[in-house]
Amino acid sequence: MLEMKPCRAIALALVVAAQCASLATAAGPRVIIVGAGMSGISAGKRLSEAGITDLVILEATDRIGGRIHKTKFAGVNVEMGANWVEGVNGDEMNPIWTMANGTGGLNLRTFRSDFDHLASNTYKQDGGLYDEKVVENIIERMDEVEESGSKLSGTLHHSGQQDMSVMAMQRLNDHMPSGPARPVDMVVDYYQHDFEFAEPPRVTSLQNTQPLPTFSNFGDDVYFVADQRGYESVVYHVAGQYLRTDRKSGAVTDPRLKPNTVVREISYFPSGVTVKTEDDKVYRADYVVVSASLGVLQTDLIRFKPQLPSWKIVSIYQFDMAVYTKVFLKFPKRFWPEGEGKEFFLYASGRRGYFPVWQQFEQQYPGSNVLLVTVTDDESRRIEQQSDNQTMAEAVAVLRKMFPKEDVPDATEILVPRWWSNRFFKGSFSNWPIGVNRYEYDLIRAPVGRVYFTGEHTSEKYNGYVHGAYLAGIDSADILINCAKKKMCKYDVKGKHD
Known part of the structure; x- marks a missing residue:
């Protein structure tokens, strides 16, 4: 974990003003989503429900699901990443449990x-x-x-x-x-x-x-979860509600999903964004939603131009x-x-x-x-x-x-x-660091111009969990929708002591 001295400026109440869409067509703005894990797929679904369907999802690997991933071992499919639905049989219904074993209809094979x-x-x-x-x-x-x-x-x-x-x-x-x-x-x-x-x-x-x-x-x-379809079938379940999929195999065939596409640079301007990939392709859009993991954000895999402001960098490194x-x-x-x-x-x-x-x-x-x-x-x-x-x-x-x-x-x-x-x-x-509260979560989730952020690390209550990733995708998409559709582009961050 890199250590950075806290910047006094971020102790003040912060207002992040995302630019309103000026070039968006009548069909709605164009949005690039970086990453097809649970948060990115969830954000795409929420945007689609709001009528923002001009999407492209750039995924570095050859699959969707992110850190939810099955693999064949000893003749059975086992989970390399997330394996449990955590938080079941309480007063509220965990949305992942609803999809995995409730009214969602997947009926995954699970064991308490x-x-x-x-x-x-x-x-x-x-x-x-x-x-x-x-x-x-x-x-x-x-x-x-x-x-x-x-x-x-x-x-x-x-x-x-x-x-x-x-x-x-x-x-x-x-x-x-x-x-x-x-x-x-x-x-x-x-x-x-x-x-x-x-x-x-x-x-x-x-x-x-x-x-x-x-x-x-x-x-x-x-x-x-010990289902041979894999825990990732929950992500496919969400994706299938707005991305075209093959009925027999369940594979996503929608051309808006671009697998094996590694994002290396995100440039943002008052009028839009451009995203460059490792194979030298350039994608242009009105907005970009970055759902890369916190670990990736803490490396130089994705360069931002201009560099992210210091309050944003500090918030990323604090976790x-x-x-x-x-x-x-x-x-x-x-x-x-x-x-x-x-x-x-x-x-x-x-x-x-x-x-x-x-x-x-x-x-x-x-x-x-x-x-x-x-x-x-x-x-x-x-x-x-x-x-x-x-x-x-x-x-x-x-x-x-x-x-x-x-x-x-x-x-x-x-x-x-x-x-x-x-x-x-x-x-x-991600793990909760000492001394962090809603203020730091608002900062890590806050947009920078037309660049929006999501992922389990942006979930105030449920970071580290699959349901946290799913709900964070919805929350971050709602922030973008407020700006793109309702022209409510100010994202208020209350002061740490408010």
Whole structure:
């Protein structure tokens, strides 16, 4: 994460005036959308509903979906990126759940994830299980501290000036004041925080994550998507509502979608925008919506001319792009416990985040003999830079330590997604930094002239989630529609303390 000194100017109330369309034809303005992930596709749908159909969607990869992407592994389709519908069975209906398993009609094959039995499935560094009561006590204490943190969070000033890290809150509650030291404390702490946010409690904001709006609003349940059509079928479902698709295959055939088109430069003027691609093509439009990931915006893949103003650059660099890596391993036979309450298990290493959270797929992919282990942050970056054979050897060595009495064979296949190394993503999802509030979210979402921004990182309440990406696309499209159709082109950003 790059550090920049805060610019005093952005502490003032900011008004971003997007130019009104002067060259738009009677059919409406022409809009370029950069990126065909969930946010870009969602924004396109919203624009189309408002009658803005002169669109072109420039996508760097050969597919739509972005960080929602299935791939074939060990004879089944598994998810390299987003895998859960998070926030189900609450007071409000998660829009992604509606599409995946509700009235949307997709009826994806999903499984409610049951994390209630971790206390009886936590393995020592050198093998064997911890006493269930010992782990239960740690989890109960952790839950007490989280509840106390949520209450404290509600008392802090909305400006974010009193915000603190989750770790600082833990210390205030005399909870492992020096940080978790024992392997078992570390892995429970990791499961509680890093497994959700992909970064440790010392860098995660208390005020923005406790309580977490996703679960407060949509419910505490999470459902694992294990459908052979892939989680990406939700993105295709949205796309199919305004882009022409092949009825048999479901593939998008609409000529307005341009795959394998890498945007390298966006120039913006009072009268319009031009977008240059890596193959030296130039696209012209009235507006552009940039739905590239936060990680991409923090690199020089896309150059803006003129350079974005300092308040915009600072807002982009203030947020973290986290890395969350799901490593899939295929074995010739099963050697791990199965049955009710055995889906998830933890490995308590003395090295925080070292192959910590495991999942077996007795229900989801029966007979596949596949295990999933999740790593994040520094371990993700380390693993991305070494060979898959090295990662496979490390993971199998951990399993042999966990199950010393079992005949643990070598893995036969491994899948290691490399979101951080991929120049079109540069990470998995954004994480809440400390001290950020609605003001910074208004800044990161704010248009610069005719350049509009969307993506899960622009969702004030649901960043990092698929539903956040979907809703952000709608929100950003509405800002553009207000300008292009209603001539309401002022985007007001209230001051940080207002």
